Amino acid sequence: MTEHDRTTSGGRRRQVSVPDLVAGARRGEARSVGRLISLVEDGVRRTAELREAMAALAPHTGHAHVVGITGAPGVGKSTSTSALVAELRRAGQRVGVLAVDPSSPFSGGALLGDRVRMGDHATDPGVYIRSMASRGHLGGLSWSTPQALRVLDAAGFDTVLVETVGVGQSEVEVAGLADTTVVLLAPGMGDGIQAAKAGILEVGDLYVVNKADRDGAHQVRRELRGMLALADRPADAWRPPILATTAQTGEGVGEVVAALVEHREWLDSSGQRAVRRRRRAREEVEALAMTELRRTWAGFSGAAGLDDLADDVVAGRRDPYAAADALLAATDDAGGPS
Amino acid sequence: MTEHDRTTSGGRRRQVSVPDLVAGARRGEARSVGRLISLVEDGVRRTAELREAMAALAPHTGHAHVVGITGAPGVGKSTSTSALVAELRRAGQRVGVLAVDPSSPFSGGALLGDRVRMGDHATDPGVYIRSMASRGHLGGLSWSTPQALRVLDAAGFDTVLVETVGVGQSEVEVAGLADTTVVLLAPGMGDGIQAAKAGILEVGDLYVVNKADRDGAHQVRRELRGMLALADRPADAWRPPILATTAQTGEGVGEVVAALVEHREWLDSSGQRAVRRRRRAREEVEALAMTELRRTWAGFSGAAGLDDLADDVVAGRRDPYAAADALLAATDDAGGPS
Numbered sequence: 001m002t003e004h005d006r007t008t009s010g011g012r013r014r015q016v017s018v019p020d021l022v023a024g025a026r027r028g029e030a031r032s033v034g035r036l037i038s039l040v041e042d043g044v045r046r047t048a049e050l051r052e053a054m055a056a057l058a059p060h061t062g063h064a065h066v067v068g069i070t071g072a073p074g075v076g077k078s079t080s081t082s083a084l085v086a087e088l089r090r091a092g093q094r095v096g097v098l099a100v101d102p103s104s105p106f107s108g109g110a111l112l113g114d115r116v117r118m119g120d121h122a123t124d125p126g127v128y129i130r131s132m133a134s135r136g137h138l139g140g141l142s143w144s145t146p147q148a149l150r151v152l153d154a155a156g157f158d159t160v161l162v163e164t165v166g167v168g169q170s171e172v173e174v175a176g177l178a179d180t181t182v183v184l185l186a187p188g189m190g191d192g193i194q195a196a197k198a199g200i201l202e203v204g205d206l207y208v209v210n211k212a213d214r215d216g217a218h219q220v221r222r223e224l225r226g227m228l229a230l231a232d233r234p235a236d237a238w239r240p241p242i243l244a245t246t247a248q249t250g251e252g253v254g255e256v257v258a259a260l261v262e263h264r265e266w267l268d269s270s271g272q273r274a275v276r277r278r279r280r281a282r283e284e285v286e287a288l289a290m291t292e293l294r295r296t297w298a299g300f301s302g303a304a305g306l307d308d309l310a311d312d313v314v315a316g317r318r319d320p321y322a323a324a325d326a327l328l329a330a331t332d333d334a335g336g337p338s
Numbered sequence: 339m340t341e342h343d344r345t346t347s348g349g350r351r352r353q354v355s356v357p358d359l360v361a362g363a364r365r366g367e368a369r370s371v372g373r374l375i376s377l378v379e380d381g382v383r384r385t386a387e388l389r390e391a392m393a394a395l396a397p398h399t400g401h402a403h404v405v406g407i408t409g410a411p412g413v414g415k416s417t418s419t420s421a422l423v424a425e426l427r428r429a430g431q432r433v434g435v436l437a438v439d440p441s442s443p444f445s446g447g448a449l450l451g452d453r454v455r456m457g458d459h460a461t462d463p464g465v466y467i468r469s470m471a472s473r474g475h476l477g478g479l480s481w482s483t484p485q486a487l488r489v490l491d492a493a494g495f496d497t498v499l500v501e502t503v504g505v506g507q508s509e510v511e512v513a514g515l516a517d518t519t520v521v522l523l524a525p526g527m528g529d530g531i532q533a534a535k536a537g538i539l540e541v542g543d544l545y546v547v548n549k550a551d552r553d554g555a556h557q558v559r560r561e562l563r564g565m566l567a568l569a570d571r572p573a574d575a576w577r578p579p580i581l582a583t584t585a586q587t588g589e590g591v592g593e594v595v596a597a598l599v600e601h602r603e604w605l606d607s608s609g610q611r612a613v614r615r616r617r618r619a620r621e622e623v624e625a626l627a628m629t630e631l632r633r634t635w636a637g638f639s640g641a642a643g644l645d646d647l648a649d650d651v652v653a654g655r656r657d658p659y660a661a662a663d664a665l666l667a668a669t670d671d672a673g674g675p676s
Contacts, residue, residue: 054657061654147658274652281648281658286635288662290628297624310619314612316399319392320485320619324626332670 018049022056025155028094030128033155037130040147054147060154062277064096065264068174069163070200071184076210080184080247081163085121087250087257088159096157097129098148100164100174128157146177146284159260175203177280179273180263182206182256185224187216201227204240206259212244212252238266296331304330356387360394363493366432368466371493375468378485392485398492400615402434403602406512407501408538409522414548418522418585419501423459425588425595426497434495435467436486438502438512466495484515484622497598513541515618517611518601520544520594523562525554539565542578544597550582550590576604634669642668 016024016035024032036053043050069084071077081097088095121127132148145162152160164174175181183204207228209220221242228240241259245252267273297306304326312318318326354362354373362370374391381388407422409415419435426433459465470486483500490498502512513519521542545566547558559580566578579597583590605611635644642664650656656664 051657051659054659058651058657059654062652277652278645278648281651281661282644284658285644285647285651285661285665286632288658289635289665290631292662292666293628293631294624297627306620306623307616309623310616313396313619313623314400314615316397319389319396320488320622320626321389321392323619323623324630327623327627328630 018052019056022053022154025057025151026060028125028156030125033128033151034130036151037132037148040144040151041133043144043147050147054150057150057154060156061150062153064149064153064157065159065180065260066149066153066178067159067161067260068178068181069161069184070174070181070203071186071210075184075186076247077163077184080208080210080245080253081161082121083245083247083250083253084161084256085127087253089121089124089126091257093158094126094156095128096152096155096160097127098145098152098160098162099129099131100133100145100162128152128155146280149177176283179267179276180205180260182208182260185209185220186211187214187220201231205238205263206256207240207242208252208256209242209244210247213246217244236270238263238270238272293331296334297327300327300330300334356390357394360391360492363395363489364398366463366494368463371466371489372468374489375470375486378482378489379470381482381485388485392488395488395492398494399488400491402487402491402495403497403518403598404487404491404516405497405499405598406516406519407499407522408512408519408541409524409548413522413524414585415501415522418546418548418583418591419499420459421583421585421588421591422499422594423465425591427459427462427464429595431496432464432494433466434490434493434498435465436483436490436498436500437467437469438471438483438500466490466493484618487515514621517605517614518543518598520546520598523547523558524549525552525558539569543576543601544594545578545580546590546594547580547582548585551584555582574608576601576608576610631669634672635665638665638668638672 016032018039021032021035021039025036036057039046039050039053067084069077069081078099081099085095085097121129130148132145149160149162162174162178181203183200183206185207186209207224209217209224211217221244224242228242233239243252243255243259245256247253264273267276300306302308306327309318309323309326313320313323354370356377359370359374359377363374374395377384377388377391405422407415407419416437419437423433423435459467468486470483487498487500500512500516519541521538521544523545524547545562547555547562549555559582562580566580571577581590581593581597583594585591602611605614638644640646644665647656647661647664651658651661
């Protein structure tokens with residue numbers, strides 16, 4: 001059941017209390033899950049409710065296997081995601097999907113195409129699919145993505161797939177969020193060198209060459225193998241496998257699911273799962289504290305306001321360090337940041 | 339005179355005082371300029387000296403025209419930068435160049451090639467060229483770039499060219515730093531659609547199709563014109579011109595310099611120069627304050643330490659908002675962030 005439910009900007013539809021939404025999500029109701037994610041996206045306007053929801057969800061998190069799926073436009077990410085959902089469902093899992101789409105700089109529309117169309121799963125109550133806005137046209141993950149993941153995790157989804165377009169920073173970001181990162185490639189879309197450019201050689205736990213029935217697929221695998229072999233990994237490190245699929249027909253997708261399971265087991269046995277989750281939580285806490293501080297600073301005016309400080313710097317009356325000191329001193333005088 | 343001077347990690351070479359370095363830089367001595375930029379790059383270890391230098395430089399900043407030059411690997415950025423330097427020198431300007439190179443994720447070397455080789459200008463005292471490390475393999479600008487710009491500005495360079503590889507976020511970042519952003523394209527390297535992907539349509543004040551003597555150059559210009567025409571600009575906005583060069587021979591480079599001058603005049607007459615510089619200074623001050631806070635937080639241990647807070651979040655004992663509150667409360671208790 002796809003769910004694109006959104007509360008209106010006036011927030012008028014709030015008949016359902018946060019505890020009811022959390023209880024509904026915990027029972028696996030798509031409508032409640034959808035409203036909670038909308039609450040996350042509306043967070044700036046509805047902070048009190050969002051905080052209440054996050055506090056109620058916290059004890060139920062930590063179970064989902066978060067899988068990032070990234071790759072350049074045209075490699076078949078949506079088809080692959082859909083095929084993975086089908087395969088995971090066959091294994092009896094409940095599956096959530098967050099699709100982070102970039103939008104055009106001008107139209108606000110989906111210039112890069114590649115919108116998720118997963119009609120096959122629309123009537124399956126064990127699947128929840130949600131498109132989320134990206135931060136800017138480069139497809140960066142929005143700050144709300146970790147919190148949306150938290151909702152799906154608490155709602156009991158066994159695996160959550162986060163699909164992002166890899167055109168810059170986003171594949172690095174999704175690797176920061178995910179337990180397991182799947183990098184998709186395809187023949188004719190970008191060879192090994194291009195892969196290196198985009199930084200994907202650092203982030204993949206699994207590499208999947210899609211459109212394996214096409215000319216050049218072997219070549220992509222060979223180049224990728226060569227480049228991965230150059231990486232300097234400790235002896236006990238995970239060795240990313242290189243798999244081949246034809247997502248359109250489902251060919252090879254079973255092997256991808258098997259590799260996901262294997263990587264999850266390695267994460268547990270090596271202790272890396274805890275390491276990754278701790279790092280992720282640290283970054284999330286820091287980012288929320290920073291957001292709070294920026295809000296405090298935005299409220300300052302006069303000599304300690306950012307506009308006046310910036311004017312001092314532009315005019316050469318202060319250097320940027322002295323201006324930063326003045327900002328922090330004012331934060332302190334204001335009785336601390338919160 | 340190229341200058342890759344670096345203080346050793348022990349800082350043993352510090353015979354010259356900061357006031358002497360600043361005075362030397364103000365007299366246009368490359369050696370002093372180089373040491374000040376090294377000080378910026380070493381900033382984390384040598385904060386007191388860096389702050390002293392920035393305070394001394396501040397009154398002398400605000401004169402240089404900062405020009406960002408960005409484009410995909412292979413469009414001829416270094417050749418174009420070199421040709422621009424030559425043309426600006428002919429116009430009697432002193433020119434600084436900061437080349438921000440990405441390094442390979444594995445080797446730390448320059449996988450993307452494209453290193454600056456500007457031997458032509460090596461013996462010209464009116465030119466200063468410096469390579470700077472980038473932040474990560476995507477070529478993101480390091481936090482030290484704005485401060486290095488400040489050094490060159492105070493040293494009296496009329497124009498400072500900042501060359502970055504446009505493979506993701508960096509072209510957006512350089513646009514944030516520059517008064518004028520030049521986006522380079524070339525036939526066969528990326529058509530209009532690819533341009534849109536990389537976000538360059540938002541950031542260019544000037545577009546230059548290099549390798550104009552090659553097949554397909556007209557096509558690139560036509561596509562670019564079509565895409566720029568779609569942009570919704572106010573009537574009094576700057577209309578980015580599309581120019582053509584063959585940087586190798588210098589063909590068309592004079593027109594680029596003329597367009598730079600024209601854009602600079604527009605920035606002044608429209609008030610946009612002040613707007614851009616104020617925004618840039620705001621971001622710089624905020625970033626320095628954030629850096630200071632992260633340092634404070636990194637020093638916290640025990641229940642208010644980020645590791646313990648992250649563990650609480652991972653275990654579901656706290657939600658991320660509550661953890662951020664605890665972090666900010668500890669910041670406050672510690673007598674403020676500074």
